[in-house]
Amino acid sequence: MTNNRLNIGLFICHLDNEYANEICKGAEYAAKELDVNLIVFPGMFLNASFNDPENEIYDYQYNSVFYYAKKENLDALIVSVGTIASFISQKSIEAFLDTFKDIPILTLESKVSGYPCLQTDSTAGLRDAIEHLIIHHNRKHICFVAGRKTNEDALERLNVYRTTMKAHNIPVTEDMIVYGDYSEYSREIVGKLLDDNPDADAIIFSNDQMAIGGYQELKSRNIRIGADISVIGFDNSPGSVTMVPPLTTVNANTPALGYRAVGKIIQDIKAGEFCSSVLDSHFVKRLSCGCSLHENTEHMPIDSFSTVSDILEYCDDSILGNIKNSFFGTIVLDQINSIWKDIIEIAILPKAKPYPKNLIVDKLMTLLSSPVTSFFSVTNIAFSFRCFSGVIIALINDPDKRSEYYRLNSHITSAIAQFLSTSLYQQEHDSKTGSWSSIYITRDTLTYGTDTAKTFSSMLAKLKDLGFAASYLYAYDEPVAIQPDGSWKTPDTLYLQAFYNPKHTAVLSGETRRIASTDIFDNEYTGFEDRFTAVIVPIFTNEQHHGLFVCNTDVDHFGHIYTTSLHLGASFKYLSLLKEQIQTKEQLVMSLSEIHEKNELLNHLSTSDELTGVNNRRGLMEKVEYLINKPANHGRKAMLLFADMDSLKIVNDKFGHNDGDFALKNIANILMTSFRASDIVGRIGGDEFVCFAFIDDLDFPKTVQARIQELSNELNETCGKPYYIEMSVGVSEFSCDPNIKIEDLLSQADSALYSNKRYKRMSVLK
Known part of the structure; x- marks a missing residue:
């Protein structure tokens, strides 16, 4: 607890991710509302470097911040499993979360055994979207761009697609489905989908980001979105309404996920009970599905409108119904309704009357400048007013009254356009300022x-x-x-x-x-x-x-x-x-003759083993001797591990020296992987290896030996060889001292090794 407030941690993927940013917005809003501290730990995808080694080779560095989450500095932890753990198995996710199990944990998006979860149910919103295509637009060949096959959310959405299509007796073949990675780089898979389905009349994307790439591919083929083909996304991301045409999508309540998570984990802590909860998803109808801008007016029950409140209620339901139950919905509705009410009151008068343009535009600018635009964006507000315009025009039959409204609407449109232009300029200015401020950090470091x-x-x-x-x-x-x-x-x-x-x-x-x-x-x-x-x-x-x-x-x-x-x-x-x-420079105090002697020695010595790539005997002995004798290391605990391969001669004789070399390389690899990058591994001859390491943790020797055994078992299970690749090991622990002889340490380790050999299997053959 910091400054007498609860500290709530949030594990999330990189902050530039639009979805992650929306979760953070909701979480921060709740943290302010509940007066608690929010500490964000933005990593990257766990094991991301194994998916895109060229571009993400050092992204694993970001994940190190997760391990600073401790019970001493956090009262609760929210983990966005969907954003950081899409690339690892359920077992690995459980192991990762168990690292922090002494902190109360709430997972988001995906259930993990043993932990409460808050997630959004994709079923209702996505089913409504698909049925809208089938019933309203008569689409028959509806294709699906799914997420990764290992992602729980992606599989849930794919299942909704299959079951809804089946319920309407529309067949689904495997070539109607492709699998993406939830990123906007989806043009290639969308292109394949279109090639395999030339008569496709609709595409549903498992998230809005992939729909961005889909738009690019469709437009490159001159396929008109909304007319030639219907497109639906999922998430209702901030950018979805800015796409051309605006993307019909499913609101996954992403900010609400962050907002509800903070409130829920605090409530659960106080109650001492932890349980899972589910948020609903909702269909958001825009233009990419084929609906028109004034779709809401086609079946508008004008005859049933007797008061301004009736019309306002209809507008709220048909245009803003998707946000009415959200945590920010009341604020948005109050401000927008205040403007719409002024317009409706004059629109339904018997005769034309000028609108209070200045008052309406002032109210609009107050709305556009309010913090609520973080959740209901300016572009969403603009789209809502476009839809509202269709309702008003449908209500007015008198040409003079329509002219008055058109004049007002031009003021509203101009005000929104001006606000967007100013905001864009300010964002560009802030971006430039931020970029230069960041660059100056490096420049000034070089200077000072x-x-x-x-x-x-x-x-x-x-x-x-x-x-x-x-x-x-x-x-x-x-x-x-x-x-x-x-x-x-x-x-x-x-x-x-x-x-x-x-x-x-x-x-x-x-x-x-x-x-x-x-x-x-x-x-x-x-x-x-x-x-x-x-x-x-x-x-x-x-x-x-x-x-x-x-x-x-x-x-x-x-x-x-x-x-x-x-x-x-x-x-x-x-x-x-x-x-x-x-x-x-301090080391250059050494005499030139000594430096020359050292350089000559280095030039003539080969310090690495040609077969395995580890140190050879001379290289290892020189490095170990240097570290043991270094004054700064005197008294420091260290260890030598002596290892030799079991039955190398039998492998060579029975299977050939190539297999013997294969086994030795894997022995070396196991040792290098088991030890740290700063430790020393060497092959001192034939089948014998020696490893040196400082002991900063008393359990380190046992940990290393356990890791060696684990990796050996994994190798023998997967390498496909008819023999076991194993080694016997012995460990000698000591404190660094210039009087210590390495040969004595090797002898001690060798004795322990032969003691270990007595428990080895009788035959190397599987």
Whole structure:
């Protein structure tokens, strides 16, 4: 609990994702309403680097922030499973969540065994959309663009499509379905779908993002959307109404998912009971399905309208019915109805009368400038007024009265267009300002790099320019590398290099800046009395992890966070290189003859094993000896692991030396994978390997041996060889000391190894 408020954590995928941003908007709205702190942990897709290695090779770095979620700094945790875990198995998701099981957890979108869930039921809204195509537009050849086959939401939506089509006796063949990845890069699969279904008269997309690519492909083929073919999306994303034509879709209540999640997890904590809940989805009719802009007026019950309230109620139901029950619906309805009521009252008068244009436009501008446009966008408001215009025109028969309304409507349209133009200019200006402020972080680091205090002071100034209410820059003792899946053990402490908040700005030095990793949101320097929304992102370059950037901000400023963190990464990298340069200069004190001798030695020594790629005997011995004798390592706990392959001679004799080489390479790979990147692995001869590592965790030797056994089992289950590839291992633990002889350590490890061999299987053959 920070500043006497609850801390609610939110695991979400990258903030540039439109869907994730909508969840954050709803969560922040609820956090403000309930006066709790919201801490956003934006990672990437778990294991994303395995799906697109070329473009996402370092995205795993972002996932490291998840592991800073601790029971010491969070009272509850909301996990958007659908956005961060689409690429991993259910078992892996469970294992990931179990890492944080000491914190009350609520999952979003997808159910995970053992955890309460809040999700949207796709069934009602999507079924209504499909039946609208079948009944209202008489579509018979309706194709479907699904999400990934492993995604629970995607499978649910696909099942609704199949069952609804079956209920209407419309056959579905496999070539009527293609599978995308929920991104806008869907042109290729949509092209295949159209090639396989030349007479398709409708396409349903499992989300709005894929519909963007679908629009591009359809337009490239001169297929008119809404006329030649109906298109329906899913999610009701902010951009769906700006598409041309506006996208008919299904409202998945995405902001409500974030909003309800915060309220629910707090309520569940107080009640001590945790259960799952479901939100409804709703069909949103626009133009891409084939409906006209004035569709609502075709069957309008004009004869039943006796009062202004009757007409207003009809407009609310037919135009704004989709938001009436949302958490922001009342605010939107009140403001829009205030304008519509003024218009309707004059529209139904017997004779033409001028409208109070200035009053109506003033009310409209107040609506357009209100915070509610974060949930019901300006483009949604514009589309609603376009639909409302059709209702009013249908009510008016008198030409003079119509002329008066057309004049008013031109003012309304002009006001909205002007507001959009001004907003677009402001967004462009803010984007440029933000980009330059981020770039200046790197520029000023290059300029002031040797003056650390001035460098960090400049960074803080630029972060203020970006609109962050508070910023905290944490650094590790030294740059570190983490596992490719983003998982790691967070350090116990970090250095708070510099910070600012409403109370104070400072660049710190010395041990006073060392902060426990559990206290990065709440320590003596945070001093944030008001509630806040915080975001934590890693500071990294390529595989090197330098530290953390924690900022207090709001969703409107999320767009600057990623670019800022990347520039901070470049700056921290440069500072790290400067530090290395200084250390290098200090080492140059060594005599030229000694440097020459070392260089000559390095030039003549081959330090790697040709077959396996690990260190050879000389390379390993030299590196291990250097680390053991290094003064800074004196007394530091370390280990040597001696390993040799079981029955290499039998494998060579029975299956040939190629298989023997295959086995040795896999032994080396298992050892390299079991140890950390900073540890040393070498092959010292034949079937013998030696590994050296510092012991920072007393359980590390057992953990390594267990990992070796696990990987060996996996290899033997999957490699398809008729023999077992296994090794015997022995471990020698010690404290670094210049008097230690490596040969003695190897002998101890060798003895332990032979003790281990006694328990090996009798035959290497499977």
